[in-house]
Amino acid sequence: MSIPLEDLFNDVIAKSMRGLGLSEADLAAKAGVSVEDVAAAKAGTVDDKLLRKIAPHLQLDGLALVTMAHGDWRPTPVTLKGLAQFNTTYHDMTVNAYLVWDAETKNAVAFDTGADAGPMIDFIEKHGLNLSLIFLTHTHPDHIMDLAKLSADGAVTAFVHAREACAGAKTFELGETESWESGGLKIEPRSTWGHSKGGITYVVSGLEKPVAIVGDALFASSMGGGMVSFNDALATNRKEIFTLADHTVLCPGHGPLTTVGEEKAHNPFYPDYK
Numbered sequence: 042m043s044i045p046l047e048d049l050f051n052d053v054i055a056k057s058m059r060g061l062g063l064s065e066a067d068l069a070a071k072a073g074v075s076v077e078d079v080a081a082a083k084a085g086t087v088d089d090k091l092l093r094k095i096a097p098h099l100q101l102d103g104l105a106l107v108t109m110a111h112g113d114w115r116p117t118p119v120t121l122k123g124l125a126q127f128n129t130t131y132h133d134m135t136v137n138a139y140l141v142w143d144a145e146t147k148n149a150v151a152f153d154t155g156a157d158a159g160p161m162i163d164f165i166e167k168h169g170l171n172l173s174l175i176f177l178t179h180t181h182p183d184h185i186m187d188l189a190k191l192s193a194d195g196a197v198t199a200f201v202h203a204r205e206a207c208a209g210a211k212t213f214e215l216g217e218t219e220s221w222e223s224g225g226l227k228i229e230p231r232s233t234w235g236h237s238k239g240g241i242t243y244v245v246s247g248l249e250k251p252v253a254i255v256g257d258a259l260f261a262s263s264m265g266g267g268m269v270s271f272n273d274a275l276a277t278n279r280k281e282i283f284t285l286a287d288h289t290v291l292c293p294g295h296g297p298l299t300t301v302g303e304e305k306a307h308n309p310f311y312p313d314y315k
């Protein structure tokens with residue numbers, strides 16, 4: 042199953058306008074284009090010249106935005122032993138949850154629950170795995186709504202950052218918890234707040250490649266949007282995600298798997314790595 046990209050190019054434009062506090066008239070004046078042209082781009086009209094003109098005023102990479110508008114890029118499919126993605130339906134969208142496990146010890150760790158933890162629970166049973174811990178990237182309902190079922194009503198410990206305390210999970214503070222070790226896996230929390238106030242990226246080592254479960258901090262060729270702070274969402278991603286090795290597998294809360302290297306090259310929100 043191939044999951045479509047979460048955002049279209051005009052979603053990226055809208056997120057950036059919202060984040061920077063720019064109206065259509067503001068953007069038109071800055072870029073020297075008409076308000077009608079900006080409205081058309083926002084509505085999905087593909088005009089390469091116009092996109093290149095507005096991109097710098099949105100702090101976006103022009104070429105990456107145009108490439109996205111033409112549907113010319115998708116991340117190379119990632120397969121990694123010990124990593125599974127579960128994509129479940131939530132209203133008119135889908136949401137991802139992840140399972141990481143050690144083949145030798147059969148120890149498994151879950152990241153978020155998705156809208157329905159059923160497929161993950163079936164997978165755990167089918168492969169004879171033992172779920173030892175659950176980590177929450179953030180507490181928007183689509184990511185955590187099946188926590189009671191996945192944790193078997195609290196029999197499996199779940200962790201969430203203290204700034205997003207929620208029922209059924211133990212809170213932790215960064216600094217006080219450097220990392221967790223669990224049956225051949227090491228899980229390191231990093232602050233990627235901005236989309237949500239306590240958003241966490243979990244970097245997992247123990248598989249053939251490093252893995253980072255990023256929640257909605259970053260999507261393939263987009264990001265979740267700075268619902269709390271756009272500037273901090275961009276800054277924490279640069280500091281905590283883009284400093285990871287290029288071959289690190291990124292596991293977003295929506296859309297397909299990607300890598301740090303692919304996002305440096307193709308994500309329009311990060312022109313500084315092009």
Ligand SMILES: [Fe+2]
Nearest residue numbers: 179181257265
């Ligand atoms: Fe979210």
